[in-house]
Amino acid sequence: MTIVARPTSVQSLLGGSIELPVHACGHGPAIEVSPWTAEPGSAGVVAVVGAGKMGLPLAAQFADHGWHVIAVDVQQSVVDLINEGRSHVAEEPGLAELVATAHSGGRLRATTDGAAAARDADVVVLIVPVMLDDEQQPDYRYMDSAVAAIAPGVHPGSLVIFETTLPVGDTRDRFTPRLEAVSGLTADADFFVAFSPERLYSGAALRNLATYPKLVGGIGRASTARAAAFYDAVLDTEIVAMSNAEAAEFSKLADTTYRDVNIALANEFARYAERVNVDIHEVIAAANSQPYSHIHQPGLGVGGHCIPVYPHFLLSRAPELELVELSRRTNDGQVGVAIRSIEKEIGGLEGVPVLVLGLTYRHGVHELAYSRALPLIERLTHAGALVSAYDPLLTPEETARCCATPWTWGTAGPFRAVVTQTADPLFNELDPDWFPDLDVVFDGRDSLRDLALPPTVAYRGIGLPPRPRAVAQPGPGRQ
Ligand SMILES: NC(=O)c1ccc[n+]([C@@H]2O[C@H](COP(=O)([O-])OP(=O)(O)OC[C@H]3O[C@@H](n4cnc5c(N)ncnc54)[C@H](O)[C@@H]3O)[C@@H](O)[C@H]2O)c1
Known part of the structure; x- marks a missing residue:
């Protein structure tokens, strides 16, 4: 028998990580026909x-x-x-x-x-x-x-x-x-x-x-x-x-809306997990270790052309789909969950320098459509924070267009909070020494668990029990 802390087979059962086989091309050389007759x-x-x-x-x-x-x-x-x-x-x-x-x-x-x-x-x-x-x-x-x-x-x-x-x-x-x-x-x-x-x-x-x-x-x-x-x-x-065409149209809306609803459920579970001092990622990995549970990952919300958009295509024709509407609201509410958690850690955000890492809707994709970074920056700014941002895929000009001050990777900064909005692997190379006033790292995509932080810096995330941290001595930049 083997005793493990996390189920080892769980990767294959998590949504999105099931690898389907690649089909080899079985076509011979095609014969050009004009007009094409579907032979x-x-x-x-x-x-x-x-x-x-x-x-x-x-x-x-x-x-x-x-x-x-x-x-x-x-x-x-x-x-x-x-x-x-x-x-x-x-x-x-x-x-x-x-x-x-x-x-x-x-x-x-x-x-x-x-x-x-x-x-x-x-x-x-x-x-x-x-x-x-x-x-x-x-x-x-x-x-x-x-x-x-x-x-x-x-x-x-x-x-x-x-x-x-x-x-x-x-x-x-x-x-x-x-x-x-x-x-x-x-x-x-x-x-x-x-x-x-x-x-x-x-x-x-x-x-x-x-x-x-x-x-x-x-x-x-x-x-x-x-x-x-x-x-x-x-x-x-x-x-x-x-x-018919309608069945094919519906199949895409069903697939994407299922994922939105599933993620909303994971986000609700995450909120509850925090209250009961449980790590939601441990719970999901355990629940998904048999083939009937496929709970997705909680996070800062859902971005991109597809998942946050297509539930609205359904709702535009079928407003009675309550679960679909509620799930959209739940996922959009995750930005507020993150901001409240940061506020709790450092008091108010008025005048507080905050760094947002990752602006595209997903790491590795140069696309800002429906990225949760945009409402995140907007709401942080509304709360009084001085928001800077960095994304390895964006130029400083593109970052400035997201209404944040561009920050250059590896330079010192006055930030008291760092929030990751994408899971770019680069962010694991972040050096907390760059930010002498840092109070909290908010890991919006559960990708920074291995980041070494000084005991005075809090690590927070979606659905994670708070870890106690040492009280920092007042530094030069601190009030
Ligand atoms: N991006 C994704 O991840 C993704 C995934 C699955 C499905 N889709 C589907 O694909 C669609 C397109 O997505 P995309 O990512 O390729 O978009 P995109 O923005 O990368 O490309 C769209 C292209 O269409 C061109 N265009 C706009 N109006 C046009 C017109 N009237 N005539 C000719 N060209 C025009 C634009 O110039 C652009 O080059 C989405 O709306 C979605 O339904 C996208």
Whole structure:
């Protein structure tokens, strides 16, 4: 028998850490066919509209499977780089090489002209953002203009696929009528329309393309069959032909909302754990050591394009989903939990220099969308703190745009509190000697447990019992 402090197998059962096998490519050389008729083994022309963090990996993947790809983007700089065979998405392993190979092989070009691209293409994949407006309703401005741009190019035999996450019903009710009106064609008869959720993880997009099953649902049987045949030609994974577009749309909202609700539960548990002097991470690891519990990690809240956004897509059509709404509020409330904990440690925040480490929504991804750093800085400032910040992925100018004073890594500072908002491994190299007045380190992502702190500096985190600390002697900067 073995006695351990933490279950050793738990890693494999924690949400997000289950490794799926990568499927090897089983396709032979594709035969180019024009127009593409969905015959197995054939390749045509695909336009990818929105050549961003998700669109460019898709474009490279399709080209790698013998298709001619036209990347469409409204940003001329993106178009120019692709036409030089270069990737503008830095954090995607293997992407730069695939883009260069596809371009030099004559299978990848880019344009700002959506109508011409759709005219030349057998398949149009739309992957431009749909975000939230100030009322937390879907903001369709990019997708509306992308659909308007491609509609004149839709022709008999076109297959239009929406990969951007959408509220249930939008593929059929919002966008298909627009395509029909402009083209004068009938969907699911003259041309085809489907939804296929993009489920990739930024930074692992190419790997995920080779692992996750591809979900597809058309507005009718013909559209489902056509879209499934397309993905079967360009992906090496299983293709799941779902009953309809609505089921495919809902599957992405269900997946992301499940994660938001799960994280909210972990955050509630964390609040209770603190009250009863228990380490929530020990509890979760123990609970997850059998296969029916998959509790996610608590933290400072949820950021990024997806998880904090898509529950609102559901709520915009189904406000009665109380659990979904409550979970959003719980996760957004975590910034307040952190600030109260810091205030408790050092008294009020009026005039107190505070350093926030990590501004992007997740470490390793150059993306500020819905980052919890932004409300964290805002609320600290509102409480009177003098907020500085640092993120290894951001320039000082980008940091200043987040309403914090840029701090340079490794320099001395007057900070009494340090808060980590991402789990960047660099932050484990922080030297407390840089900050002689430091009172508390707040570990917002449970990544600094091994950081050696002087006994006078408190270590606090989400769902951790407070550790007693020695009382500091008044230093030169202290009141
Ligand atoms: N980023 C992620 O982690 C992620 C993960 C899974 C799914 N998704 C889905 O992918 C969508 C896009 O995300 P992203 O990260 O690739 O966004 P992004 O901001 O990196 O890229 C979007 C691209 O679309 C371009 N664009 C905007 N409007 C356009 C238009 N009318 N015509 C042509 N191009 C236009 C932009 O210039 C930009 O290059 C999201 O809305 C989401 O539904 C994203």
